[in-house]
Amino acid sequence: MQLGVHRTTLTAARLSSVFRGKMMNRGLQSRADGNSVNSKNKLTDHEQGPPQLWNTSKAGYEEEFPSLSDSVSNMPKSKRRTRIDMGTHCEQKLEKVVDNIGKSQIEASTSISHQDDTCLLTSFRKKPLPSYSRNPRLCQTYHEHGEGKRRSSFSQGTAIDEPFGIICVSEKKVVDNIGKSQIEASTSISHQDDTCLPTSFGKKPLPSYSRNPRLRQTYHEHGEGKRMSPFSGTAIDEPFDICISETEESSPLTSAVNEKNKLKWVPKVRLAEEIERHENKIEKNNNIEDSVGQIGQVLRPGMVLFKSYIPLSEQVKIVNRCRELGCGPGGFYRPGYDDGAKLRLYMMCLGLDWNPQTRKYGERRHHDQVAPPGIPHEFTSLVRRALDDSRTLIRRVFKTENVEDILPAISPDLCIVNFYTTNGRLGLHQDRDESPDSLLKGFPVVSISIGDSAEFLYGDQRDVDKANPVLLKSGDVLIFGGESRLIFHGVKAIIPDTAPLALLEATKLRPGRLNLTFRQY
Ligand SMILES: O=C(O)CCC(=O)C(=O)O
Numbered sequence: 001m002q003l004g005v006h007r008t009t010l011t012a013a014r015l016s017s018v019f020r021g022k023m024m025n026r027g028l029q030s031r032a033d034g035n036s037v038n039s040k041n042k043l044t045d046h047e048q049g050p051p052q053l054w055n056t057s058k059a060g061y062e063e064e065f066p067s068l069s070d071s072v073s074n075m076p077k078s079k080r081r082t083r084i085d086m087g088t089h090c091e092q093k094l095e096k097v098v099d100n101i102g103k104s105q106i107e108a109s110t111s112i113s114h115q116d117d118t119c120l121l122t123s124f125r126k127k128p129l130p131s132y133s134r135n136p137r138l139c140q141t142y143h144e145h146g147e148g149k150r151r152s153s154f155s156q157g158t159a160i161d162e163p164f165g166i167i168c169v170s171e172k173k174v175v176d177n178i179g180k181s182q183i184e185a186s187t188s189i190s191h192q193d194d195t196c197l198p199t200s201f202g203k204k205p206l207p208s209y210s211r212n213p214r215l216r217q218t219y220h221e222h223g224e225g226k227r228m229s230p231f232s233g234t235a236i237d238e239p240f241d242i243c244i245s246e247t248e249e250s251s252p253l254t255s256a257v258n259e260k261n262k263l264k265w266v267p268k269v270r271l272a273e274e275i276e277r278h279e280n281k282i283e284k285n286n287n288i289e290d291s292v293g294q295i296g297q298v299l300r301p302g303m304v305l306f307k308s309y310i311p312l313s314e315q316v317k318i319v320n321r322c323r324e325l326g327c328g329p330g331g332f333y334r335p336g337y338d339d340g341a342k343l344r345l346y347m348m349c350l351g352l353d354w355n356p357q358t359r360k361y362g363e364r365r366h367h368d369q370v371a372p373p374g375i376p377h378e379f380t381s382l383v384r385r386a387l388d389d390s391r392t393l394i395r396r397v398f399k400t401e402n403v404e405d406i407l408p409a410i411s412p413d414l415c416i417v418n419f420y421t422t423n424g425r426l427g428l429h430q431d432r433d434e435s436p437d438s439l440l441k442g443f444p445v446v447s448i449s450i451g452d453s454a455e456f457l458y459g460d461q462r463d464v465d466k467a468n469p470v471l472l473k474s475g476d477v478l479i480f481g482g483e484s485r486l487i488f489h490g491v492k493a494i495i496p497d498t499a500p501l502a503l504l505e506a507t508k509l510r511p512g513r514l515n516l517t518f519r520q521y
């Protein structure tokens with residue numbers, strides 16, 4: 001296929017010059033200002049050349065995660081009180097429900113809409129509200145409504161049965177009673193499989209989530225998410241745990257939700273089979289099986305896929321290590337933008353910090369100014385091994401010794417760890433925030449997948465319809481460098497219930513996918 005074309009028409013030297021030409025066209029040549037950390041923050045969109053070529057990354061992410069602010073800004077201000085981004089499909093409509101919560105009635109207007117992620121817009125009048133977190137019925141209703149598109153409005157005296165306990169409010173003010181003090185809370189919950197992301201609290205005395213056992217518990221029951229700091233919208237402690245805790249595991253709510261979700265997963269599993277069929281077509285031309293039975297495919301020059309490359313035992317170690325690192329301060333958090341849009345994944349950086357909003361690297365994490373943990377040694381060895389193997393594969397396929405021109409070697413100094421829950425995804429984008437030198441040399445990105453499979457897309461343009469799908473399963477390693485370094489790529493969907501059972505048993509990894517991308521700045 002693609003490879004055949006390249007193999008017959010492009011020599012390695014020519015590939016290299018074609019590649020260099022492409023990079024120059026992108027305006028990088030004049031900005032090759034070296035590798036130093038000090039130069040890291042110099043790259044801006046503006047500097048990076050014509051917007052039509054470069055203005056893609058953040059836009060790409062956001063396109064996949066439509067901003068809530070548009071719908072909010074069309075509302076009268078008085079109604080913009082609460083925003084809930086559940087990030088899920090909602091298949092049922094929330095009906096008008098009238099209820100008393102404690103002694104006061106509330107008025108809430110809720111609207112959920114999204115394409116396949118759900119955005120729940122809710123506004124509450126400023127009547128004193130007792131805690132929804134103390135009303136178990138609300139919580140249950142919330143879960144029962146599950147996923148999908150919904151629009152609902154609650155009129156005067158409407159009942160919200162509870163869920164909003166860990167409620168999902170982003171654009172302000174839910175007035176609540178917790179214990180004796182009233183709080184004004186602005187929270188953002190956003191989930192795929194039920195994530196709550198409280199974002200900010202007013203200055204009235206407020207028991208912290210982490211200090212309020214009931215809230216805390218609900219928070220964990222709801223799954224995941226990192227809370228955001230009250231003032232800056234940045235992540236604060238209590239990071240997202242990529243594994244299911246023992247308490248959570250035994251929670252009847254968790255099992256009920258999981259059971260229910262399983263039914264919805266069926267069509268996506270079929271999708272996985274379709275992708276696999278497509279993949280087999282590519283494999284016919286480009287497969288090479290090595291001595292230990294690993295399949296290596298050159299998808300295009302500089303782009304190599306190793307199926308089932310990482311043994312299960314090693315996958316287990318990676319999950320455990322990521323969990324350990326990710327549970328610490330500054331661990332997994334859900335990145336967001338000023339306008340309220342959020343990425344549909346959780347992220348943690350190792351080696352260097354990457355700020356998705358500014359798209360800049362730094363030696364300290366943008367959210368807490370602490371240096372991120374280093375890349376564990378065992379991760380670096382795995383990357384080195386995968387790169388060696390891919391270069392061997394390329395040498396064989398291209399029958400050339402100039403493998404450096406096609407896929408340069410790297411010593412990774414940064415790793416972005418993403419965790420996608422089953423509703424996670426990532427819009428088509430280019431990885432182009434590394435140093436100009438790194439990009440110019442085509443230093444590869446080495447990507448490791450663990451957990452549920454992903455429908456990964458890649459192509460020459462930011463166009464989903466023209467992109468090639470490839471299924472990335474647990475243990476697969478994808479490498480793109482050289483001529484393919486600036487390929488558009490993204491994660492269209494996570495295919496639930498596809499992670500190896502043994503991995504789940506050994507790690508208690510949540511439903512979803514762990515992805516690590518290693519790069520050299
Ligand atoms: O999850 C993946 O496979 C891709 C991740 C990615 O593209 C990124 O982190 O830049």
Ligand SMILES: [Fe+2]
Nearest residue numbers: 429430431489
């Ligand atoms: Fe990427």
